[in-house]
Amino acid sequence: MTSTTATSAQQAVAKVPTGLFIDGEWSDAASGATTEVVNPATGEVIATIADGGEEDARRAIEVAARTQATWGRTPPRERSEILRRAYELVMERQEELALVMTTEMGKPLAEAKGEVAYAAEFFRWFSEEAVRIGGDATMSGDGKTRIIVTKEPVGPCVLVTPWNFPLAMGTRKIGPAIAAGCTMVFKPAHLTPLSSFALTEILTEAGLPPGVLNVVCTSSAGSVVEPWMDSGLARKISFTGSTAVGVKLLEQASRHVMRSSMELGGNAPFIVFDDADLDVAVEGAMVAKMRNMGRPAPPPTGCSYSVAWQRSSGASLPSACPRSSWATAPTRTPRSVRWSRRRHAPRSRSSSPTPCPTAHASCVAASRRRGRGTSTRRRCWPTCRRSRP
Numbered sequence: 001m002t003s004t005t006a007t008s009a010q011q012a013v014a015k016v017p018t019g020l021f022i023d024g025e026w027s028d029a030a031s032g033a034t035t036e037v038v039n040p041a042t043g044e045v046i047a048t049i050a051d052g053g054e055e056d057a058r059r060a061i062e063v064a065a066r067t068q069a070t071w072g073r074t075p076p077r078e079r080s081e082i083l084r085r086a087y088e089l090v091m092e093r094q095e096e097l098a099l100v101m102t103t104e105m106g107k108p109l110a111e112a113k114g115e116v117a118y119a120a121e122f123f124r125w126f127s128e129e130a131v132r133i134g135g136d137a138t139m140s141g142d143g144k145t146r147i148i149v150t151k152e153p154v155g156p157c158v159l160v161t162p163w164n165f166p167l168a169m170g171t172r173k174i175g176p177a178i179a180a181g182c183t184m185v186f187k188p189a190h191l192t193p194l195s196s197f198a199l200t201e202i203l204t205e206a207g208l209p210p211g212v213l214n215v216v217c218t219s220s221a222g223s224v225v226e227p228w229m230d231s232g233l234a235r236k237i238s239f240t241g242s243t244a245v246g247v248k249l250l251e252q253a254s255r256h257v258m259r260s261s262m263e264l265g266g267n268a269p270f271i272v273f274d275d276a277d278l279d280v281a282v283e284g285a286m287v288a289k290m291r292n293m294g295r296p297a298p299p300p301t302g303c304s305y306s307v308a309w310q311r312s313s314g315a316s317l318p319s320a321c322p323r324s325s326w327a328t329a330p331t332r333t334p335r336s337v338r339w340s341r342r343r344h345a346p347r348s349r350s351s352s353p354t355p356c357p358t359a360h361a362s363c364v365a366a367s368r369r370r371g372r373g374t375s376t377r378r379r380c381w382p383t384c385r386r387s388r389p
Helices: 003-014 054-072 076-092 094-105 109-132 168-180 194-205 221-230 243-255 278-294 307-313 358-369
Strands: 020-022 025-027 034-038 045-050 136-139 146-149 157-160 184-187 213-215 236-240 259-263 269-272 302-305 335-338
Touching (some): 045 094, 054 221, 076 094, 076 109, 094 194, 109 168, 168 194, 168 236, 221 243, 236 243, 243 259
Parallel strands (some): 236 259, 269 302
Antiparallel strands (some): 020 025
C-alpha cells in the first residue's frame, strides 16, 4: 500500500465496531475478555475486539429464539427490501470495505474489491428470491383430497464462517436466512472479524430489526458454538471449514436433529486435456493456485495430464511453473502433480528407512508410525530382507 492508502485503511478500520452484537446493541464480552486482530503483512495489531464466551453465546441464542416468531411473520417484501438496501450500501462502500478486508486478511486490494462485489451479489440475489418462496397444491391419487404444501422459516440458524473470504462467506449465509425469515447467531473467524462487523453495521442501517442477527466473535470456537448446538433452540447449522470440524458439528447437530449445510475440505483437481495449450494451462494453474494469497476455497490440490500431451507440448507442466510450487508423483499415465498445502513447498515423499538393526527395532517403529501395528507377521521395510517377529 502507498502511504495514502495505508492512512485510508487505518481510518476505515477505526470506524468498525469491535464488540459483540446481541439484540441490536454492541457490547463487551460478559467476562471482559478481548483478543487482538493483526495485520498479517506487518504483524501490527490493528484492533482489539471483544472475545465472547459461553455466557455471551447463551444470551445470543436466547435472543434469536425469542425474536424468531415475530421475524418469521415479516412480509417477504419487507425482507426483500432490507436485502436490497444492504446490497446498495455494500456497493456504495466498496472501497472502504476492501481496505478493511485487505488490512485484516492480507489479500491484494484489487482482489478485496472483487470480493466485496461478489459478496454484495448474494444480497441482491436473495432479495429477489425472498418474494418467490412458494409452495405447492395438488390432488391426492383418488381425487378426493387436496394437498397443500407451504414453506415456513426453519428457525434460528447457527452460522460459522472461515477467515479467507471474510465478507462473501458472511453474505452467502446471512442472505438466504434473512430471505427465508430466520434469525441468526453468527460466529465470524477471529482472525478476520472486522469485515463481518462492518457488514453487521450495514444490515442494521438497511433496517434489519434487533435480535435477527446476533454476532459473537471468539478466540475459542468451542466455547461459543457448542452452547449454540446444545441449546435445543437452534434449528440449522451452516458451516464452512475443515472436514474434521464439520464432523464434530454434524455429531452435535444429530442430538437435536438439526438441519445442516456443510462446505467442508475437498479436492480440486486441475485437469489438462490432450488438446490444451501449455501457456494457457500454466497461466490458469498459477492463477487458480495463487489467487487470494494462495488460499482460495478450495485450492487446486493436484494436476493431471497425459504423457501424450507432454510429448506434444514439448514440456511438462511442472517444468513450466516455478519449481517451489510443484512436486511430481511417481511416473504413471496420466501423470499427476501434487501441490503442497503449506508454504507452497513440494511435498516430500519419504524414502525407505535404513536397514533395520538387530530385533528389527527401527522397522517396528516405522511400521507403528504408519499405523500397521505389530501383531501379525509381515515383511519389514524394503531395505530389510528379514521378516520381523
